[in-house]
Amino acid sequence: MNAMARDGLPRDTVPSAFDTEARFYDRLVGANPGYHEHLRLSARRLALPAEASGPRVLDAGCGTGASTAALLSVLPNARITAFDASGEMLERARSKTWPDRVEFVHTPVEELAGIHGPFDGILAAYLLRNLTDPTTQLRRLRGLLRPGGRIAVHEYSVRDSRRARWVWNTVCAGVIIPLGKLTTGDATLYRHLRRSVLEFDGVTSLARRLTDAGFTGVHTATVGGWQRDIVHTVVGTAPSETV
DSSP: OOOBOTTSOBGGGHHHHHHHHHHHHHHHHHTSTTHHHHHHHHHHHTOOOOOTTOOEEEEETOTTTHHHHHHHHHOTTOEEEEEESOHHHHHHHHTSOOOTTEEEEEOOTTTOTTOOOOEEEEEEESOGGGOSOHHHHHHHHHTTEEEEEEEEEEEEOOTTOHHHHHHHHHHIIIIIHHHHHHHHSOOHHHHHHHHHHHHSOOHHHHHHHHHHTTOEEEEEEEOSGGGTTTEEEEEEEOOSSOO
16 A cells, blocks of 8 residues: 555554554544444444344454444344454454454454455445555455345545535544544544545445445435534445356
């Protein structure tokens, strides 16, 4: 990877940046109104059956486990495999209390070492924006789904909305970057967050990525509150036949 944000943070150093900030991460996202509820909303939008035996779900880019907890709240019987490229974030996740049917794997999405399908569903939260080749990795994730399995991509996307860009810039400049620096002593990761969101796909292009990666029935939905048209869920279905 050689893509670089304007603040000088190369994409291939993002996992190590999260390693450095892992101990502060839960505190910071906890200050974000709606963060956990929006993850639960995207988990619900997977529309997987809450059957007694539990669907098998992949939590792609689980971080400290917020998305894992969201999946369990919606699908209490799910068998969840959660992975992340940041070892420190993953250790934070593992240190929490989980049912035996939840497992954590340390691997980047480019490798998926130790990840074995098929899965009934995949939740990929705040993952694609930090990859240099999201479409290729979406194809790899599709290959882990059973025919008819579903993916929910939960992501920031502001390019299609002038209002969303203005709100995002204002909140980053006035809240996210100053709070990140005050809490951690270093605003590099939070400047990267601001820039990476501004440079990422609009939601229309993001939906097209899923279609290009072979998903069918792709559709999008946003969230409520101040993050309307900023946070989105993009849902797609793995076709019944390999494409």
